[in-house]
Amino acid sequence: xxxxxxxxxxxxxxxxxxxxxxxxxxxxxxxxxxxxxxxxxxxxxxxxxxxxxxxxxxxxxxxxxxxxx
Numbered sequence: 405x406x407x408x409x410x411x412x413x414x415x416x417x418x419x420x421x422x423x424x425x426x427x428x429x430x431x432x433x434x435x436x437x438x439x440x441x442x443x444x445x446x447x448x449x450x451x452x453x454x455x456x457x458x459x460x461x462x463x464x465x466x467x468x469x470x471x472x473x
Contacts, residue, residue: 409455413470416453420469423449423460 426446434442453460458470 408457409452411452411456416456416458416470417468419449419452420460423453424462424469 423446426442429442450460453470457473459473461469461471
């Protein structure tokens, strides 16, 4: 198992904002090759959050975009 990272919470919250912005892309016309690259980028950003022992929160009733595991 890889060592836990210690990225600052505020930085992770900004990364979480970026991940949530990717959801808006599904309704837009994007070339298939670009779509693959964007999916890889999103997965990498989610991995940064996970390696810092957080997870994304998609529940709109909870204010925090990331939750500590």
